[in-house]
Amino acid sequence: MVRDIIANKEDLISKDDFIAQRKGIVQFRELPAEEKQALIKECPEYGEIVCRCEGITKKEILDAVNNPLGVTTLAGIKYRARAMMGRCQGGYCLTRIVDILKNEKGLNPEEITLRGKNSKLFTGQVK
Ligand code: FES
Structure with a gap:
C-alpha cells in the first residue's frame, strides 16, 4: 500500500536483490531441546549464553x-x-x-553508545 502511494508521486525503480520477507532472529530459548541441540551442532555460537x-x-x-541494517548501538541490539x-x-x-561489538565491528568501547551520539557508556580504560 505504501509503495503504491509513493509510486503515485515518485518514479520507482525495482531492485533485483530486493528481499520482500526477511527472516527474523531465531529465538533460541523458545525452541524444543532437540532443535536447540541441532542448532548448537550446526553453529556452536548457539551454545554460548550471553x-x-x-x-x-x-x-x-x-x-x-x-x-x-547493521546495528551497533546497545539499544539496537536490545530491541x-x-x-x-x-x-x-x-x-x-x-x-x-x-x-562482541568490539570483535565484530572493530569498535573501541569508548565508541560504543546506548542510542547513538550523546549516550556514551565508557570514557576510557581504568588500567
Ligand atoms: S544477563 Fe541480565 S539482562 Fe542480560
Missing part, C-alpha cells in the same frame, strides 16, 4: 549486529535480540555484548 536473564545466545547477538531486558538490566551481559 544474556543469562533472557537466555540469549551469542549467535542471536551476532545476528542482531550483522543484520542488513532486536531481547538481551539486556532481563532482571539485571544488562548488569551481566552488557560488557559481554560490548566485547
